[in-house]
Amino acid sequence: MKLxxxxxxxxxxxxxxxxxxxxxRLSRGEVWEDxxxxxxxxxxxxxxxxxxxxxMGREKAVLGIHDPPYNLKVGKKKTVQLFRIATEDxxxxxxxxxxxSVISTADNxxxxxxxxxxxxEGFQPLPxxxxxxxxxxxxxxxxxxxxxxxxxxxxxxxxxCIRQExxxxxxxxxxxxxxxxxIPKVLKGYYKIVNGEITENLERSKSGTIRPxxxxxxxxxxxxxxxxNVPGAYAQKPLSAIDRIIQSSSRKGDLIIDFFAHSGxxxxxxxxxxxxxxxxxxxxxFAEITIRRLLHFRETGKSGWxxxxxxxxxxxxxxxxxxxxxxxxxxxxxx
Numbered sequence: 001m002k003l004x005x006x007x008x009x010x011x012x013x014x015x016x017x018x019x020x021x022x023x024x025r026l027s028r029g030e031v032w033e034d035x036x037x038x039x040x041x042x043x044x045x046x047x048x049x050x051x052x053x054x055x056m057g058r059e060k061a062v063l064g065i066h067d068p069p070y071n072l073k074v075g076k077k078k079t080v081q082l083f084r085i086a087t088e089d090x091x092x093x094x095x096x097x098x099x100x101s102v103i104s105t106a107d108n109x110x111x112x113x114x115x116x117x118x119x120x121e122g123f124q125p126l127p128x129x130x131x132x133x134x135x136x137x138x139x140x141x142x143x144x145x146x147x148x149x150x151x152x153x154x155x156x157x158x159x160x161c162i163r164q165e166x167x168x169x170x171x172x173x174x175x176x177x178x179x180x181x182x183i184p185k186v187l188k189g190y191y192k193i194v195n196g197e198i199t200e201n202l203e204r205s206k207s208g209t210i211r212p213x214x215x216x217x218x219x220x221x222x223x224x225x226x227x228x229n230v231p232g233a234y235a236q237k238p239l240s241a242i243d244r245i246i247q248s249s250s251r252k253g254d255l256i257i258d259f260f261a262h263s264g265x266x267x268x269x270x271x272x273x274x275x276x277x278x279x280x281x282x283x284x285x286f287a288e289i290t291i292r293r294l295l296h297f298r299e300t301g302k303s304g305w306x307x308x309x310x311x312x313x314x315x316x317x318x319x320x321x322x323x324x325x326x327x328x329x330x331x332x333x334x335x
Contacts, residue, residue, distance in 0.1 A: 005224055006309040010232035010285055017285055019314055024288040031055055032291055039267060039294065042280040043287045046097035046259035052104060055280055060106040061257040062174060063250045065266050067237055068097065068259075070116030071125045087124045091132050094125075097259055102136060104257055108172035110249040111139060114237065115165045119158075126165060133169065143168040145214045147241060149221045166241075179247045180207040181218050212244065219244075228304035230289060233263040239303055242269040250275055264290030268303055 007016050026032055029051055031042040044051035046068070071090040085093075101111060117126035133139060145166040152162035185208055191198050212218075222229055222236040230236055242265050250256060252274040258266035261281040267290055270277035281287045292310050297303055309315045 005231040005307050006315065007232050009234045011234065011283070013232075016232075020285050020288070020311055023311060023313060024284040025291065026284055026287050028284070029054065032287075034294070036298075037271070038276050039270065040278040041261065041264075041267070041287055041291050042278075043282065043284045044280045045282050046100060046280065047093060049100055049103070052100040052259070052280075055278055056104050056257070059255055059278070060109075061104055061255040061278065062106050062109045063246065063254065063256045064101050064105055064109070064111045065242060065245055065256065065258050066097075066101065066112070066260055067114040067235075067262065068094065070118075072116055072118040072121070087128055090125050091128050094129055095132055095135070098133070098136065101257065101259065102138060102171065105171055106174075108174040109170070110174050110176075110245075111169040111171065112245050112249075113167040113169075115167060117165060119161055130167070133167075138171055139169040140171075141167075142170050143214045145216060147216045147219050151221065174249070175251070177248050178211050179244055180209045180211050183210050183218055184208060185210050216241070216244075224307055226304070227302055227306050228265075228268075229306050230263040230293065230304050231307060231310065233286075233289070236263045237265050239265055239269060242266055243272065246270065246273050246275060261290045262286050263304075264293040267294055268297055271297060 007013060010017055010020070026041070026043045028043050031040055031054060033040050040055060042051070042055045044055060046052065046066075071084060071087065105111065113129075115126055115129055117123040130141075133141065145168060147164040147166060149162045149164060152160045191200055193199075219238050219241045220226070222238050224231075228236075228239050246256065246266075246269050250273075254275050256266060256270050256275050256277045258277065258279040261267065261279040263286065264279070267277045267279050269275075271294060279290060281290065289310055293304065296305070296310075
């Protein structure tokens with residue numbers, strides 16, 4: 001038995017993109033507003049104050065979750081969406097969209113930024129980005145979270161690269177709620193006297209499971225077998241990671257922003273947890289995927305397509321005369 005994804009990375013498949021573009025409901029600068037819950041999706045540039053202002057209107061978010069390009073190639077491919085430019089230019093790009101994010105958030109709000117570190121290029125852009133963030137005194141650095149992937153890349157002459165960096169900042173003094181993991185608490189031997197009695201750590205805890213620290217070991221990296229998989233996407237963020245951020249750093253009814261929608265994961269998590277999400281992408285194809293993923297979730301309860309086609313209008317065309325061969329994945333593959 002084989003599982004087949006309908007197409008490869010869409011940012012690197014120009015012929016398929018040409019077939020999808022006429023199906024996209026948004027052009028540059030346009031905003032789609034969800035008539036049911038008020039989510040917004042736009043095709044706009046995160047660097048543009050005017051375009052972000054059009055997305056936001058007069059609203060302010062209490063939480064920003066951003067997954068910008070990391071200034072490194074994914075799968076040795078360089079595209080408009082995954083560009084590789086001079087580090088100085090990348091920091092200039094980052095400075096502008098961070099400024100737009102600060103303007104778009106409330107006085108008491110959270111900011112999470114996914115970032116990468118190229119270990120073959122002096123670990124750029126992570127250290128430069130962190131230094132640049134000091135230019136925003138309104139933002140306070142809170143944590144550097146590491147998410148451990150199940151697989152990575154490397155050679156026999158180096159440590160395998162399996163980490164993903166997540167920077168956490170706050171603006172003002174926003175509320176934060178502890179969300180426990182599903183990992184059972186097994187640590188024993190830590191005791192404390194409470195009301196004259198010696199109690200064990202497990203007895204005093206609010207939960208039988210551990211609370212997350214700044215190293216996340218229980219987040220599953222997205223791969224083709226998972227329901228949340230979006231064919232054609234790349235470096236897709238796990239829904240469980242966004243769920244954790246949203247549950248800990250926002251409340252029901254709050255507004256969340258994401259300036260790099262890509263596969264629409266932040267929007268899906270906001271929908272699940274009764275928040276409102278304003279999100280955008282420079283690429284109309286991924287803005288369309290974001291909208292379709294929301295509507296697909298409401299219709300089916302599924303958080304993604306696994307190996308199905310997000311564009312069923314073109315399914316038969318891809319089957320009969322594909323511009324790119326579908327990716328056949330053996331049943332025995334581990335990822």
